Amino acid sequence: xxxxxxxxxxxxxxxxxxxxxxxxxxxxxxxxxxxxxxxxxxxxxxxxxxxxxxxxxxxxxxxxxxxxxxxxxxxxxxxxxxxxxxxxxxxxxxxxxxxxxxxxxxxxxxxxxxxxxxxxxxxxxxxxxxxxxxxxxxxxxxxxxxxxxxxxxxxxxxxxxxxxxxxxxxxxxxxxxxxxxxxxxxxxxxxxxxxxxxxxxxxxxxxxxxxxxxxxxxxxxxxxxxxxxxxxxxxxxxxxxxxxxxxxxxxxxxxxxxxxxxx
Amino acid sequence: xxxxxxxxxxxxxxxxxxxxxxxxxxxxxxxxxxxxxxxxxxxxxxxxxxxxxxxxxxxxxxxxxxxxxxxxxxxxxxxxxxxxxxxxxxxxxxxxxxxxxxxxxxxxxxxxxxxxxxxxxxxxxxxxxxxxxxxxxxxxxxxxxxxxxxxxxxxxxxxxxxxxxxxxxxxxxxxxxxxxxxxxxxxxxxxxxxxxxxxxxxxxxxxxxxxxxxxxxxxxxxxxxxxxxxxxxxxxxxxxxxxxxxxxxxxxxxxxxxxxxxxxxxxxxxxxxxxxxxxxxxxxxxxxxxxxxxxxxxxxxxxxxxxxxxxxxxxxxxxxxxxxxxxxxxxxxxxxxxxxxxxxxxxxxxxxxxxxxxxxxxx
Numbered sequence: 001x002x003x004x005x006x007x008x009x010x011x012x013x014x015x016x017x018x019x020x021x022x023x024x025x026x027x028x029x030x031x032x033x034x035x036x037x038x039x040x041x042x043x044x045x046x047x048x049x050x051x052x053x054x055x056x057x058x059x060x061x062x063x064x065x066x067x068x069x070x071x072x073x074x075x076x077x078x079x080x081x082x083x084x085x086x087x088x089x090x091x092x093x094x095x096x097x098x099x100x101x102x103x104x105x106x107x108x109x110x111x112x113x114x115x116x117x118x119x120x121x122x123x124x125x126x127x128x129x130x131x132x133x134x135x136x137x138x139x140x141x142x143x144x145x146x147x148x149x150x151x152x153x154x155x156x157x158x159x160x161x162x163x164x165x166x167x168x169x170x171x172x173x174x175x176x177x178x179x180x181x182x183x184x185x186x187x188x189x190x191x192x193x194x195x196x197x198x199x200x201x202x203x204x205x206x207x208x209x210x211x212x213x214x215x216x217x218x219x220x221x222x223x224x225x226x227x228x229x230x231x232x233x234x235x236x237x238x239x240x241x242x243x244x245x246x247x248x249x250x251x252x253x254x255x256x257x258x259x260x261x262x263x
Numbered sequence: 264x265x266x267x268x269x270x271x272x273x274x275x276x277x278x279x280x281x282x283x284x285x286x287x288x289x290x291x292x293x294x295x296x297x298x299x300x301x302x303x304x305x306x307x308x309x310x311x312x313x314x315x316x317x318x319x320x321x322x323x324x325x326x327x328x329x330x331x332x333x334x335x336x337x338x339x340x341x342x343x344x345x346x347x348x349x350x351x352x353x354x355x356x357x358x359x360x361x362x363x364x365x366x367x368x369x370x371x372x373x374x375x376x377x378x379x380x381x382x383x384x385x386x387x388x389x390x391x392x393x394x395x396x397x398x399x400x401x402x403x404x405x406x407x408x409x410x411x412x413x414x415x416x417x418x419x420x421x422x423x424x425x426x427x428x429x430x431x432x433x434x435x436x437x438x439x440x441x442x443x444x445x446x447x448x449x450x451x452x453x454x455x456x457x458x459x460x461x462x463x464x465x466x467x468x469x470x471x472x473x474x475x476x477x478x479x480x481x482x483x484x485x486x487x488x489x490x491x492x493x494x495x496x497x498x499x500x501x502x503x504x505x506x507x508x509x510x511x512x513x514x515x516x517x518x519x520x521x522x523x524x525x526x527x528x529x530x531x532x533x534x535x536x537x538x539x540x541x542x543x544x545x546x547x548x549x550x551x552x553x554x555x556x557x558x559x560x561x562x563x564x565x566x567x568x569x570x571x572x573x574x575x576x577x578x579x580x581x582x583x584x585x586x587x588x589x590x591x592x593x594x595x596x597x598x599x600x601x602x603x604x605x606x607x608x609x610x611x612x613x614x615x616x617x618x619x620x621x622x623x624x625x626x
Contacts, residue, residue, distance in 0.1 A: 127411065135415035136431070137462035140454060147458045148418065148431035156419035157409045158540055188542075236535055239542050 034106040035203035037078065037088055039117075040259045042214035043069075043097050050217050052097055058218070062226060063171040065178070066217060070096050070151050071164040071249075074122050078107050078199070078209075079114040092121070092145040094153065101259075107209075112199040115211055119250065120163030120192035121146070127159050135159065155187065158235065162187040164249050170226045182230040184245040191234060191246045197255035210259030219252035220245075317341045317451055322399075324475045326484040326516050330399050336414075338467050341451035346468025348447070349461070354437050356383050356427035363420065363427075363465070366392045369624040372558035373472060378569025382426040389425075389534055391569035394555060394562050396474035396620065402521055406551045406567050409540040413466035414459075435461060472624065474557050474617040475516075482614075484516070491614055497604075498611025506598050507608075509581075518556040518615065524592040525549040527585020528566050536567065548590055558620075560613040574609045 043050040055065050073095060076088040089105040120126070125146070127133035136154050139147035146161070148154065153162045164186040169178035203209055224245075234242035317339035322330055332338070349355065350363045366380040367373040373395035375381075380388040390406060403409070404416040420426040421434055438444050439456035452460040479499070481490035491499065503510045514520045523537040529549060537550035551567045565571040571580060582605075584597025600608065 127415075135412065136418060137412075137414040137458050140457045140459045142432070142435060142457050148435070150430050150432045152422050152430060154415075154418060155409075156415055156417075156422065157405055157407075159410045159415060235539055235542055236544070 033109050033205035035109050035112075035205065036106055036208040037076075037104040038208055038210050038259065039073075039076070039093075039102045039104055040210055040212045041095065041099055041101065042212055044214065044216055046216065046218040050097060050215075056218065058221060058226070060226070061174065063174050063178075064168055064221070064226070066097075066166065066168040068151055068165060068167040069217065070094060070149070070153060070166075071119060072121050072145070072153065072161060073102075073213075074118045074120065074125070076104050076115065076117040078112050079116065081111050081113045085116075090145070092125075094145040094149055107203070109203050109205050109207065112201050112203055112209055115197040115199050115255065116194065117255075118192050118194050119253065120187070121161040123189045123192070126161050126187075126189060126192075155185075155233075158188070160187055160189075163191055164246065166220070166245075166249075170230075172226075180226065180230060182226065183232075184242070185233045186242055186246045186249065187234050191242065193246065193250045193253075195250075195253070195255055197257070199257055201257065208259075210257070212256050212258060214254045214256070215249075216252045216254075220248050222248070222252075224248065320471075322471065322473055324473065326480065327397075327473075327475060328400065328517075330470070331402075332399070332470070336463060336466070338470060339451065341447070342464055342467035343471045345444075345447045345451045346464040346466070346471075348444075349438070349465055350468050354441075355421055355429060355434050357429045358383050360384075361427060366420075366426070367395050370561075372396055372474070372561040372620075373624075374562040376563070378564050380426070382423070383428050386425040386428075390567055391564065394558060395469055395472050396557055396617075397517055397555060398472060399470040400517055403552075406554075407537045407540045408521075408523060408552055413469055414462040417462040417465045431458070472620075474620040476619045477557065477617040478614040479611070480516075480617070492610060494607045494610040495614040496611075498607035498609065498614075501600070501604060501608050502611055507581075508594060511594055512553045513556050519553045522553050523547065523550040524553060524594070525588055525590040526551075526566075526581075527588055527591035527595045528568075528570070528580065530586045530588060532588075534567060546590070549588055550590065556612060557615050558617060560616045574612050575605070578605055578608055 045056045048056075050066075050069075052066050052069065055063050058064055071094075073093040075091055077085045078088065079085050086107045088107070093102050095102070123133075125133045127135050134146055136146060136148040141147060151165060153165060154160070155162060162185050164184070166182075166184045166186075168182050170180040170182060171178045172180070197211060199209065199211070201209060229241055229244070232238035232241040232245060234246075320338040320340055320343065322338065350367075353359045353362045353365075355362060361383050366375045366382075368375055373392075375392045377392070379390055380392045382388060393406065398404075398413065401413075403411050404413065405419070410416045410419065418431050421429050421431055435456055435458065438461060445456060448454060448456050448460055448464070451464065454460045478490040478495065481487040482496075483499075501507050501509075502513075512520055512522060512524060525536070525548070532549040535544060535548050537552075538544045538547040541547050559565075560574065563573060565574075565577050571577050578600070581595065582598050582600055585591055585595045
């Protein structure tokens with residue numbers, strides 16, 4: 001008899017404990033602490049606001065206007081003091097002059113030592129002849145940055161992404177008629193620019209790390225002969241000019257800590 | 264009884280010389296049973312799956328290598344039919360004035376008969392339109408091998424200024440705006456129109472363009488001694504002879520080894536060929552992918568720039584040994600042929616014509 005009561009008591013306790021367990025599962029998990037990372041953009045022409053199809057004056061007195069200025073950023077990473085890296089997400093960004101800021105996900109609070117990002121598409125992903133990376137037609141999501149883009153950021157005939165695509169026009173005499181186009185389509189793996197920026201910031205839960213990427217489109221054309229150095233697809237005889245213009249773009253680009261770019 | 268195949272098989276029978284369709288439905292039944300077990304109360308979905316699941320289609324040609332194909336890119340009747348519709352649809356060109364078929368005409372073995380192709384608004388290309396037959400076996404696309412897949416290749420002619428000149432994103436929007444296309448994409452891919460499905464539809468049609476049943480095939484692989492004329496047989500002997508050694512590059516059965524070679528066509532190359540892709544003029548200038556000779560009698564004019572107008576001119580070129588370009592291939596050394604031998608060689612080249620494929624794709 002005593003055993004019978006004991007069994008009933010045990011059963012009742014079990015049922016109650018089950019209810020307790022259910023209640024426990026409804027409790028919120030511990031809140032994950034995180035800091036946010038944002039890359040802001042400051043596109044300018046010698047410090048003035050930059051936009052496509054707007055006239056600017058070069059040091060040579062030419063009137064120019066940009067009709068296209070798009071580029072890829074890939075694989076952003078935050079490093080801590082111990083060289084541990086946190087890959088940011090998403091991994092790929094197509095940046096145009098009207099983009100003001102990219103959310104780059106979150107990292108754990110702590111000391112952020114360095115920010116790394118590539119101008120261009122990383123080598124493993126950028127399919128060049130004979131390799132096995134990604135191609136725009138691999139994507140079912142048409143909005144993915146590496147899917148086909150309206151301005152054509154992929155060379156089907158050379159099977160690689162165009163890292164930087166800049167086009168525009170030049171009016172030599174300032175008479176309102178554009179006399180010459182310039183087209184710089186820069187890409188292939190040798191053209192990628194890996195950039196590192198010192199951060200040195202301690203981040204707490206909920207903080208936002210703001211970094212600004214500035215591109216001065218006047219500096220991009222500094223020293224360029226806008227009669228002769230106006231066309232490159234980064235291939236063949238025009239490849240040296242391609243390298244030169246990629247270096248120009250790299251030199252025109254600065255990264256700094258803080259969100260003082262366009263908002 | 265166990266049915267081993269889950270797909271529609273297009274078996275090319277060596278002796279019957281015809282495409283034969285076989286449709287085992289065992290796996291569809293199995294899939295249906297599995298769906299029933301997993302979703303016993305969702306009969307409406309089971310019915311939809313059975314109605315819309317594309318039936319796999321494989322193309323097996325006994326004397327060809329196995330067609331290279333990634334699993335998710337399997338062929339089906341729905342995919343090939345959809346790709347064909349897109350291939351002939353001018354919606355993919357900026358001004359809706361040309362289609363893929365403008366430069367790849369079925370009755371010319373999917374070439375256009377011009378020295379160099381003419382794109383939208385009459386814009387001149389700088390290269391001769393290549394045949395699309397057996398393109399499924401090409402390890403890389405374009406004459407310079409600049410692209411590794413039929414799918415991403417699709418972007419090239421659609422976006423190229425001298426061809427269709429339409430941003431691929433606009434192509435997606437145009438096709439996606441047509442309800443009947445959306446319905447066909449759902450049936451073929453169970454997906455909306457997107458970069459993957461649009462390119463795969465066109466690639467699926469192109470993969471189905473196979474040519475395998477020429478008189479040469481019937482003679483050489485199927486033992487039909489009457490398939491070749493005596494003249495063509497003599498031409499074949501010349502083709503594979505050590506003196507001419509055409510077969511060194513135009514290897515059987517695909518009649519190309521896909522290598523890149525400078526055949527001495529020019530002293531100076533306006534089109535740098537393979538070097539355009541490798542940026543290595545020193546070693547690759549003027550090299551082009553060895554072209555297939557299947558249906559060559561239908562694909563004049565010849566060479567990357569269409570500068571040779573007849574098979575006779577082609578034979579004369581190789582007989583002469585070509586130019587003195589520093590990168591001319593060592594196999595291009597010249598040879599001498601009598602007029603009769605030249606006729607025989609041309610007779611053999613003409614015997615590479617597969618008119619059954621011609622009829623099939625012009626229907």
